[in-house]
Amino acid sequence: MSYEPQPDFGTPASRADEQVTLTIDGRAVTVAQGTSVMRAARECGGDIPSLCASDSLEAFGSCRLCLVEIEGRKGTPASCTTPAEQGMVVHTQSERLARLRRGVMELYISDHPLDCLTCSANNDCELQDMAAAVGLRDVRFGYDGANHLGTKPDLSNPYFLFAPDKCIVCSRCVRACDEVQGTLALTVDGRGFASAISAGQSADDFLSSECVSCGACVQACPTSALMEKSVKELGLPERAVITTCAYCGVGCTFRAEMRGEQLVRMVPWKQGKANRGHSCVKGRFAWGYANHKDRVRQPMIRERVDEPWREVSWDEALAFTAGRLAAIKAAQGARALGGITSSRCTNEETFLVQKLVRAGFGSNNVDTCARVCHSPTGYGLKTTFGTSAGTQDFDSVEHADVILVIGANPTDAHPVFASRMKRRLRQGAKLIVIDPRRIDLVKSPHVEAAHHLALQPGTNVAVLTAMAHVIVTEGLADEAFIRERCDWDEYQDWARFVADTRHSPETLEPVTRVPAAELHDAARLYARGPNSAIYYGLGVTEHSQGSSTVMAIANLAMATGNIGRPGVGVNPLRGQNNVQGACDMGSFPHELSGYRHISDGATRALFEGDWGVSLDPEPGLRIPNMLDAAIDGSFRALYIQGEDILQSDPNTHHVAAGLAAMELVIVQDLFLNETASYAHVFLPGSTFLEKNGTFTNAERRIQPVRKVMEPASGMEDWQVTQALANAMGLDWDYSHPREILAEIARLTPSFAGVSWEKLEREGSLQWPVNEASPDGSPIMHVDGFVRGKGHFVVTDYVPTDEMTGPRFPLLLTTGRILSQYNVGTQTRRTANAQWHEEDVLEIHPVDAENRGLQDGDWTRLASRTGETTLRVTVTDRVAPGVVYTTFHHPATQANVVTTEFSDWATNCPEYKVTAVQVLPSNGPSGWQQDYAEHTARSRRIAHEPAE
Amino acid sequence: MSGSATATGQSVVRMANDIARNFAALGEEQAIRQTAEHIALFWDPRMKAAGFALLARADSGFSPEAGAALAQLAGEARDSAQG
Ligand code: SF4
Ligand code: SF4
Ligand code: SF4
Ligand code: FES
Secondary structure, three states: OEOOOOOOOOOOOOOOOOEEEEEEOOEEEEEEOOOEHHHHHHHOOOOOOOOOOOOOOOOOOOOOOOEOEEOOOOOOOEOOOOEOOOOOEEEOOOHHHHHHHHHHHHHHHHOOOOOHHHOOOOOOOHHHHHHHHOOOOOOOOOOOOOOOOOOOOEOOOOOEEEOHHHOOOOOHHHHHHHHHHOOOOEEEEOOHHHOEEEEOOOOOOOOOOOOOOOOHHHHHOOOOOEEEHHHHHHOOOOEEEEEEOOOEOOOOEEEEEEEOOEEEEEEEOOOOOOOOOOOOHHHHHOOHHHHOOOOOOOOEEOOOOOOOEEEOOHHHHHHHHHHHHHHHHHHHOHHHEEEEEOOOOOHHHHHHHHHHHHHHHOOOOEEEHHHHOOHHHHHHHHHHOOOOOOOOOHHHHHHOOEEEEEOOOHHHHOHHHHHHHHHHHHOOOEEEEEOOEOOHHHEEOOEEOOEEEOOOOOOHHHHHHHHHHHHHHOOOOOHHHHHHHEOHHHHHHHHHHHHOHHHOHHHHHHHHOOOHHHHHHHHHHHHHOOOEEEEEOHHHHOOOOHHHHHHHHHHHHHHOOOOOOOOOOEEEOOOEOOHHHHHHOOOOOOEEOOOEEOOOHHHHHHHHHHHOOOOOOOOOOOHHHHHHHHHHOOOOEEEEEOOOHHHHOOOHHHHHHHHHHOOEEEEEEOOOOOHHHHOOEEEEOOOHHHOOEEEEOOOOEEEEEOOOOOOOOOOOHHHHHHHHHHHOOOOOOOOOHHHHHHHHHHHOHHHOOOOHHHHHHHOOEEOOOOOOOOOOOOOOOOOOEOOEOEOOOOOOOOOOOOOOOOOOOEEEEEEOOOOOOOOOOOHHHOHHHHHOOOOEEEEOHHHHHHOOOOOOOEEEEEOOOOEEEEEEEEOOOEOOOEEEEEOOOOOOOHHHOOOOOEOOOOOOEOOOOEEEEEEEOOOOOHHHHHHHHHHHHHOOEEOOOOO | OOOOOOHHHHHHHHHHHHHHHHHHHHOHHHHHHHHHHHHHHHOOHHHHHHHHHHHOOOOOOOOHHHHHHHHHHHHHHHHHHHO
């Protein structure tokens, strides 16, 4: 694609079904009712000059440039604020209009620097375009009067600048921040000529304001007043390639705007169906890691992990690796080998890694980092509904009347979806938040939760069962739905169980610490909807009862009939960009792609026929069990693509012991990550900018990832896996990920209708894509559940074994923040580090005072598994007895203190509940110092010339 | 906890007990059956073997339901090996 700005229709599309026909400049035009005259004109290829309008914003009508004449009406109405009507006759060009528009432009230009030729927005400036469009040649007022020229730019934000002298006070930025992002960080200060855009209080600059650096204002700005610094440095882009963000499970699509091989900026793609033209700071700006000096570009090997790395050629690295794998297999059997697929990599890459493990290594020891995040979602939703995935698309939230958010912090972890949710909340939908911490959503500008149930960590199942108790005992269940769609007998068993007084809000209040009256009200609100939707995250899954909680959520949705139409449903907010895809692709040790159990002979036969091998019918090991087996000596070699289990998995000491016990650890990554300290082979990985493939987001949307630059190491990740497979004697010859996708489609019923060509055509597809739904499935279980009848599961509250006591009296829960991503491997290597230099521990003022701690003090955070040190923030966002931290920085290693406890069904670790003690400290612990030394030692590279 | 010396042995005791506890509300018979089914579907052979090996030990650490589920699976495994 060559560079063309994205089209802008001036005002948002109307959703009305009714159509109207009007005449614009002699042409008959038919549009949806409610469409503005401006949009109607632009949809049919005409143009009306404008400055304050943009189709991502509601019409504002301030610049008066878009005037038109309408027959039978007086004056010259603004076309952006005038709805098209049946029979209307509009003229967009006339002498009078031209004169008026020139007058408007003259005023703007008289207060604007005329340095167009040297301005970084030259040729990408709407003001310049409009001056040309209205034929402005001369400014009668001169440039000598009062003006804003020479005011100082605000350079505080690392990614964009604000140059007030270029500002025409169109307020598009203010409205973008309000309407699109929902942060309301910007205001117009003053009036008339003195008016100026300001970030928060007048003393604030962008960095110190409420601004979350989403970039919506920059995108909305018609001039260079708000502009990406990269454009100023590198110049305007020459071409654009559509691709998908590689950070979170929202799956925003972007235009990677390029100048030669250089990425100039990432601009959210308006046609992207997940993000609808919006973005967050990570996808929009935090891509600098791709060129970071720490990138490893050459393969490296070593005999022992206490030796320095040796840089070698690809051939040598692959021969070394394949030879070692073969030797271990010969000595100890196939089940001594395994692999971990990456939720950061593409579907095609993930599919190949699990294929390599099953068909090449000959075992089913393949797992993925979903083990530590959403594996309970897979188990819970498959058991209750029949499919391991969320039920809705993101657009669905626009139809929700009641939104229940449990164990998720969307404004930090899923920011673009959070903006869409907040927009719906500002329109009047009601919000229930179930979270131990007062997350931002509980109260933010123009959004306030009707109920915040600040439960004791670890009591999700008790709270949801109490809600079910209210719904059943107060007759709020949707019996008609249940009789038609679910198994009635199972429902009755479940209803009897939840109706027991053991499960009443009053009985459970001492356990959950949620006031019974509030819980009653929240349950009623959810049940009465009429459209109630549940959104949940890792605060649901990362518990010893993660799977039970997912099933309890599904029970609530079925009992109230909130399944199978827009505005309702059960929606897991997926952590990593491709965690849905990694699960879909057969990354779990017990199932092949499309969630089919490995013990199923017919499915195995299908794969065996295609791959020409026989497959082990027994499930393989999960990650924690691989580590156990390594310590016991029966698991010897692990191939890890794009994961950092030492930092991201619980109980760091256990992970380290498991890795240290293996004979061969192969890490494929962008950087020497923490796990690589225990590796014998390092294979350099490629970023999402350097590869082709697909990602699948949280709404099951399969979206293309397109290569915009050559891989730094010379190979895309799937090519590395293929090369390793071939070094092991397999005969793979994929020449493009489209061929791998074709294989996935051939072997996976829910992907049967997916192809590269179709994705190119449609932009994205939501699985299942098959004969019954050739265009994909935005909403699932519409006419019936995938498994037939919806399955109610009795979910008994079983308290975690992780209990507080005199030694460890506080409960630690963990989470993430907006500017950092997961273990921070990428975001720490960008300017995002400015927002989060270290992990801190949030502690309630009462608990802090009891320990003599003040804001900013160093503390020792200890559990029965380990201890670390970090600084505290004293805040009442957390309840007394609860502390909270993030896990973005290796220096902190919050997982040193997390335990081996895990979800009973899937072994998803119990990250969200650890009994801890917090005490004053002087600085980093001995363990942290040792760790830093160990890491430095194991990252040494011997600088011999490579062959 | 368990008398097992191996890391796998310790984990399988905890895992089996967790599974059985979460099915306990269904009543003993169902809980044992569902626990056995769950283990059959999700455990790698060496984990099952580690569980079977521990059954004989008085200090295995298995809850009665978890132990019964594993015993049932061990019996099935023996039968199919013989059959
Ligand atoms: S970057 Fe986003 S949050 Fe910041 S001012 Fe602009 S629109 Fe608002
Ligand atoms: S900064 Fe840009 S978008 Fe904001 S008011 Fe000024 S010109 Fe308009
Ligand atoms: S919301 Fe997620 S997918 Fe979208 S830009 Fe941010 S990190 Fe990327
Ligand atoms: S675009 Fe219509 S008034 Fe500005």
